[in-house]
Amino acid sequence: MKFEMSKTWWMVLQAMRQVWFVASLYCVAAIMTALLGIMADPLIPDDLQDIIGSSAVNSLLTIIATSMLSVLVFSLNTLVQASTAAASNATPRAVGTLLQDRIAQWALSTFLGAFIFSLVGLIALNTSLYGGGGRLILFLVTIAVIVLIVVTMLRWINYLGHLGQVTKTISQVESASCPSMEHYRRAPYLHARPQEGPVPHGLSMIEHDQIGYLRFIDVPALDDIADRLEANIHVFERPGAFVTPGRHIAGIALPDGSAIDDETREALRGAFTIGNARSYDQDPLYGLTVLSQIAMRALSPGINDPGTAIDVIGNIVRIMASGKKAEAEVYHGRVFIPAIETDDFFDAAFTGISRDGADKVEVGMRLQHAFESLSLLPFVGYGECARDYSAQALERARKMLDFDNDIKRLEASARKGRLSP
Numbered sequence: 001m002k003f004e005m006s007k008t009w010w011m012v013l014q015a016m017r018q019v020w021f022v023a024s025l026y027c028v029a030a031i032m033t034a035l036l037g038i039m040a041d042p043l044i045p046d047d048l049q050d051i052i053g054s055s056a057v058n059s060l061l062t063i064i065a066t067s068m069l070s071v072l073v074f075s076l077n078t079l080v081q082a083s084t085a086a087a088s089n090a091t092p093r094a095v096g097t098l099l100q101d102r103i104a105q106w107a108l109s110t111f112l113g114a115f116i117f118s119l120v121g122l123i124a125l126n127t128s129l130y131g132g133g134g135r136l137i138l139f140l141v142t143i144a145v146i147v148l149i150v151v152t153m154l155r156w157i158n159y160l161g162h163l164g165q166v167t168k169t170i171s172q173v174e175s176a177s178c179p180s181m182e183h184y185r186r187a188p189y190l191h192a193r194p195q196e197g198p199v200p201h202g203l204s205m206i207e208h209d210q211i212g213y214l215r216f217i218d219v220p221a222l223d224d225i226a227d228r229l230e231a232n233i234h235v236f237e238r239p240g241a242f243v244t245p246g247r248h249i250a251g252i253a254l255p256d257g258s259a260i261d262d263e264t265r266e267a268l269r270g271a272f273t274i275g276n277a278r279s280y281d282q283d284p285l286y287g288l289t290v291l292s293q294i295a296m297r298a299l300s301p302g303i304n305d306p307g308t309a310i311d312v313i314g315n316i317v318r319i320m321a322s323g324k325k326a327e328a329e330v331y332h333g334r335v336f337i338p339a340i341e342t343d344d345f346f347d348a349a350f351t352g353i354s355r356d357g358a359d360k361v362e363v364g365m366r367l368q369h370a371f372e373s374l375s376l377l378p379f380v381g382y383g384e385c386a387r388d389y390s391a392q393a394l395e396r397a398r399k400m401l402d403f404d405n406d407i408k409r410l411e412a413s414a415r416k417g418r419l420s421p
Contacts, residue, residue, distance in 0.1 A: 007218035007273060010281065017100045019108045026113020030120035033141045037124070037134030057139045058125055064145070065118035072111040075156070079104060082164030089303075090169040091293040096277065097172040104163065107156040114149050166308055170294060174315045176280045177287025178322045184284040184340070185323030190219045192235070192335035194328075199234055203251030204260055206268045214241045214249070216273040216282055219332050222250075225267055226334035230255055233268075235337045240283035243274055285340065288349040291316050299356040299363070309357055310366045316349045317370050321377055342381030346389050354389065358396035361406040367393045368413040390414050 005013070015021055083095045098104070121138055124130065130138065162168040188194075214237055226233045232253040243249055249272055252260065260268075278286045291312050298308035350367065357363030368390060375386035397410050 005281075006220050007216060007271065010216050010218075010273070013281075017105070019105050019112070022106065022109030023112040023116065026109070027116045027120065029113075029141075030117040033117075033138060034120060034124035037130055037137040040133060040137055043133065057135050057142060058122065060139070060142050060146070061118045061121045061125065064114055064142070064149070065122065068111050068115040068118065068149070071153070072108065072115060075108055075111060078160060078163065079108065085164035086166075086169045089164075089166050089297075091290060091297060093277075093290045093293060094169045094173055097176045097290075098164070098169065100176075101172055103155060103159050107152050107159070110148060110152040114145055117145055166294070166298075167311070170291065170308075170312060170315055173287055173290050173294070174319060177284070177291075177319045180280045180282070180287060181284045181319055182323035183282075186326050188328055188339060189330075189337045190217060190282065191329060191331040192219050192223075192337045193330055193333060195234060195336040195338040199236070199251065200253055203234060203253055205248045206250040206252065206265065207246060207248050208243050208269055208272055208274055209245050210274040211244050212242070212274040212276050213278045214239050214243050214272060215275045215277075215279040217337075218271040218273075219335055219337075221271040222268070222335045223332035225264065225271075226252070226332075229258065229260070229264070231258070231334065233335050235335065238283070238338060238340060239281070240278050240285055243272075285344060285348045287319055288316060288345060291319075292349055292352045296352045296356045299353070299360070306357065306360045306363050309353060309360075309363050313353065313363075313366045313370050317373055320345060320349065320374060320382075325379060342379070342385050343388075346385045350389050350393070354393040354396055358393070359400040361397070361401060361403075361409060364393060364397045364401075364406075364410045365413055368410060371414075372416070 079099075083098055086098050087095050121142065125135070125138065217235065217239060222233050222235070225231075229252070234251045234253065235249070236251065237243065237247075237249045241249075250268065252268070254260065280286055295309040295312040297303060298305040298312070350370075353363070354367060357367070371386040371390040371393075375383045391414075394410055394414055398407055401407050401410075
């Protein structure tokens with residue numbers, strides 16, 4: 001049974017990654033608890049209803065409300081400082097992964113949700129709608145919330161020691177990039193047909209009226225439109241491309257004598273989501289680009305940290321080795337999508353590092369080791385691209401290094417990896 005992510009599901013996924021989503025669940029839980037306490041009050045045995053007094057529950061909820069507000073403000077301030085550190089020490093493009101980190105989001109959502117829960121509980125408790133049974137239910141749920149707060153706070157304290165550090169930021173970018181690469185291995189054309197050869201003539205061109213990065217393509221929606229019109233749709237841009245009005249993003253090959261109306265044209269545009277920033281979901285090049293920018297910043301004269309660049313090269317190799325090559329399954333036979341060239345992966349990952357690290361032999365050695373490792377992988381074009389980029393890195397190093405022994409070491413490393421004659 002196949003499952004593909006439509007635009008609706010993708011937007012739901014984006015919402016679930018936001019802090020307010022889990023906090024909203026806490027709010028719903030608080031309201032449900034208040035209603036459950038009222039409705040279940042007659043069902044609680046009389047000998048249990050007087051166990052918990054009103055003041056006990058009220059005191060607990062008051063403590064949660066006052067303490068969680070302070071903890072939430074402190075945590076938000078810490079996250080802002082960590083985001084600033086990530087932007088200045090790594091790259092601003094990495095801040096998004098920090099804000100979508102599961103532990104950070106869960107901690108903030110728990111603190112905010114617990115605060116909301118306590119407010120709703122206090123309001124419900126002071127309405128005099130609760131009997132002894134209702135207070136007992138509210139007390140038990142409050143105890144569960146306190147346990148959750150304690151566990152979350154312990155995880156959050158342990159996590160704060162790493163938040164915002166360059167190594168942690170690099171790890172977060174890798175964690176966000178690997179699933180995208182694995183998905184690309186399974187569905188390089190997003191379960192559409194590959195666009196091979198030149199684009200047919202006579203297409204009705206589609207352009208978008210927004211300016212920004214293509215974040216998501218709703219291929220099932222495009223296929224539904226194509227089936228309805230008995231047409232073929234040729235997509236010109238993949239997620240990650242920068243789109244402007246006047247730039248064609250797709251073309252539709254209609255049956256003779258057919259035309260598309262404004263409503264259909266708008267539906268076609270709606271299948272392409274445009275935003276101010278790129279997204280990892282359908283864009284396996286984005287993570288490589290972000291990591292490359294982190295390495296380039298580390299190699300800049302103001303920072304001069306080749307060790308970070310060397311670490312990043314290892315992360316890049318792991319991303320490019322992610323996933324297993326599989327037979328591309330075609331679910332949408334009327335939609336055609338272009339391939340990502342293997343050279344695009346190597347260019348996004350290594351061009352900047354090779355250029356900015358050409359004067360550092362340790363970076364050059366790690367690059368040659370990375371190209372050797374990638375050349376051994378069973379992916380189409382990796383061997384050829386690894387040899388080409390190895391030669392480029394070696395040529396840049398020859399122009400930048402003054403010590404002959406360093407150049408000989410790099411040449412020997414390239415020959416050892418069978419990347420240079």
